[in-house]
Amino acid sequence: MSRFKLSCMQVIAIAKNTYKEAIRSKIFYVLMAFAIAMLGFAVILSFLTIGSQKRVILDLGLAGISFFSVMTSIFVGIGLIYLEIEKKTIYNVLSKPLPRASFIVGRYFGLMAVLGINLIAMLIILSIALLFFKGFTPMIFYAGLFIYLELAVITAIAIFFSSIASPVLSAICTLAFYLIGHTSSTFPEMLVPLLHNDIQKKIALFFFHILPDLSILNVSNLITYNIPIAPGFTIRGIIYAVLFSTLLIFAGCLFFKKRDLV
Amino acid sequence: MRSPILKRFIATLFAILLFFSIFNIHKDLTYITRIYPDEYRSYYIPSSLHAKVFSLGYTNALSDLLYLWFVYYWDWYGKNVRYSYMEHTFEVMTDLDPKNQDAYIIAALLAFVPLKWDLVYKFLDKGIEKNPENYVIPYDAGNYALFSEKNYERAAKYFQIAFERNPERTTIKNLLAYSLSHKGDLETSLKYFEEILDKYKNDDSPEGNYYRFSSVLHIFEVKNEIAKRDVEKAVEKYRAKFGKNPPSLRVLKKEGFINEIPKDPLGKDYEYDPNSGTIKCVSKFNPKEVIGRW
Numbered sequence: 001m002s003r004f005k006l007s008c009m010q011v012i013a014i015a016k017n018t019y020k021e022a023i024r025s026k027i028f029y030v031l032m033a034f035a036i037a038m039l040g041f042a043v044i045l046s047f048l049t050i051g052s053q054k055r056v057i058l059d060l061g062l063a064g065i066s067f068f069s070v071m072t073s074i075f076v077g078i079g080l081i082y083l084e085i086e087k088k089t090i091y092n093v094l095s096k097p098l099p100r101a102s103f104i105v106g107r108y109f110g111l112m113a114v115l116g117i118n119l120i121a122m123l124i125i126l127s128i129a130l131l132f133f134k135g136f137t138p139m140i141f142y143a144g145l146f147i148y149l150e151l152a153v154i155t156a157i158a159i160f161f162s163s164i165a166s167p168v169l170s171a172i173c174t175l176a177f178y179l180i181g182h183t184s185s186t187f188p189e190m191l192v193p194l195l196h197n198d199i200q201k202k203i204a205l206f207f208f209h210i211l212p213d214l215s216i217l218n219v220s221n222l223i224t225y226n227i228p229i230a231p232g233f234t235i236r237g238i239i240y241a242v243l244f245s246t247l248l249i250f251a252g253c254l255f256f257k258k259r260d261l262v
Numbered sequence: 263m264r265s266p267i268l269k270r271f272i273a274t275l276f277a278i279l280l281f282f283s284i285f286n287i288h289k290d291l292t293y294i295t296r297i298y299p300d301e302y303r304s305y306y307i308p309s310s311l312h313a314k315v316f317s318l319g320y321t322n323a324l325s326d327l328l329y330l331w332f333v334y335y336w337d338w339y340g341k342n343v344r345y346s347y348m349e350h351t352f353e354v355m356t357d358l359d360p361k362n363q364d365a366y367i368i369a370a371l372l373a374f375v376p377l378k379w380d381l382v383y384k385f386l387d388k389g390i391e392k393n394p395e396n397y398v399i400p401y402d403a404g405n406y407a408l409f410s411e412k413n414y415e416r417a418a419k420y421f422q423i424a425f426e427r428n429p430e431r432t433t434i435k436n437l438l439a440y441s442l443s444h445k446g447d448l449e450t451s452l453k454y455f456e457e458i459l460d461k462y463k464n465d466d467s468p469e470g471n472y473y474r475f476s477s478v479l480h481i482f483e484v485k486n487e488i489a490k491r492d493v494e495k496a497v498e499k500y501r502a503k504f505g506k507n508p509p510s511l512r513v514l515k516k517e518g519f520i521n522e523i524p525k526d527p528l529g530k531d532y533e534y535d536p537n538s539g540t541i542k543c544v545s546k547f548n549p550k551e552v553i554g555r556w
Contacts, residue, residue: 045326045327045330048330048333048334049326049329049330049333049364050333050364050368051363051364051367051368052363052364055322055326055362055364056326056330059320059322059323059325059326060323060326060327062323063320063322063323064323066320067318067320179318182318182319183315183318185319186311186314186315189311189314190311190314190315214319215319218319218320220320220322221321221322221359224322224361225361
């Protein structure tokens with residue numbers, strides 16, 4: 001058996017295990033319940049609106065799905081590595097001929113599988129609500145794809161921090177990453193006009209380009225109004241998310257490899 | 263040492279007291295806030311830019327929540343501050359989601375109730391600007407201007423925008439032609455009414471009958487208006503030359519101020535009044551005779 005095939009099998013085994021572990025996690029069900037409650041809330045609010053009910057359900061539904069999926073990704077992801085070390089269960093795994101990188105990658109794919117199932121379930125619930133109001137559009141699954149890309153990045157950052165820090169610190173750092181990712185796009189509009197010096201403006205713009213920008217993975221607003229997504233946007237979005245996640249998982253593997261677990 | 267039963271009793275009593283205290287304080291606070299003057303109601307909606315940052319990318323969802331709040335609580339505040347609050351909330355929600363057509367339409371409706379025309383048109387103008395393909399918002403603005411404000415120039419301006427964005431909708435064309443006739447652009451109005459009549463010439467559906475009836479009636483009126491205007495202009499020139507009104511339309515033609523003696527749309531002569539220098543249509547026009555009963 002080739003080394004690559006063996007590594008793949010190891011990653012799949014760990015991913016399966018992570019999937020089972022995460023699906024049993026209470027936080028997963030609590031957040032899913034909140035997400036479903038949010039969808040119900042969107043339907044109730046739609047009755048209060050004057051005008052398009054479909055728009056309210058779609059806007060609040062997609063926002064709720066995205067927000068609670070990200071919260072699931074953060075709060076399940078931050079404990080995946082650290083708690084294994086805390087409970088010392090990681091020694092049972094790492095005592096076997098298994099590269100540490102396979103452990104991190106397996107953990108990542110396992111959690112992504114759980115998040116994928118979670119996301120599909122919520123999108124189906126949203127679709128049923130929209131069908132009921134005759135506002136269903138298959139484009140919500142397109143929005144779901146972009147939510148999943150965002151989850152890929154957020155999960156990667158949660159696993160990265162989980163491999164080097166405690167759950168509390170990981171949660172703070174991942175939430176900070178999420179906040180920066182969703183606010184950095186306002187830099188040119190908000191921060192730059194406040195600066196008077198050209199050098200300061202250039203520095204601000206430099207940070208705008210190097211900081212993560214998760215708003216580029218948000219197409220929900222376009223879906224609501226059936227605005228066509230620009231050609232090449234999806235491909236670029238996928239490449240952006242894959243590269244970002246790969247970089248973070250790679251960095252996580254490096255840190256975890258050098259970490260003294262004894 | 264107290265017995266466990268006594269401890270439980272004290273704990274239960276304490277819990278009941280706590281519950282009633284909270285209940286009473288809540289009731290009192292509700293009463294106090296209700297008797298506050300309207301001006302003291304707290305209002306804080308951040309600026310559009312801050313709201314964008316705060317929304318974490320879910321701008322449409324935040325805009326929807328603001329819209330719901332706006333619809334239900336816009337009149338919650340004192341009249342001296344109500345409209346500035348209304349304007350600010352509108353700005354924020356439409357900056358967050360510029361494509362929300364309902365926001366423009368309902369905000370304009372709420373501003374229309376107290377006849378705040380400046381706000382009505384400000385809200386709708388923003389919608390027209392931010393949604394260059396939307397014809398409903400200019401159509402709505404045109405309706406306010408035509409039917410409520412009776413400002414025909416403004417109505418024609420908005421219906422023209424709506425017509426350019428959706429030339430297929432006869433309702434818009436019909437109202438545009440009507441506004442233009444009141445504004446004084448009779449030739450363009452006549453052209454549009456004739457186009458509508460041509461479109462529905464052989465259409466016996468309720469819609470077709472309505473537009474045939476409407477256009478036939480308006481063509482009659484607009485043709486009369488054109489004749490009246492032309493005669494008045496000619497009379498004015500005659501008066502400038504001779505110092506008095508012409509005694510008849512024949513004299514007006516003889517002196518070369520008009521090429522032909524105008525006939526009404528049914529082919530009959532107009533009644534000319536030499537004292538006022540105006541003409542009057544005396545034909546009894548029944549559109550049902552022209553288009554048939556429907």
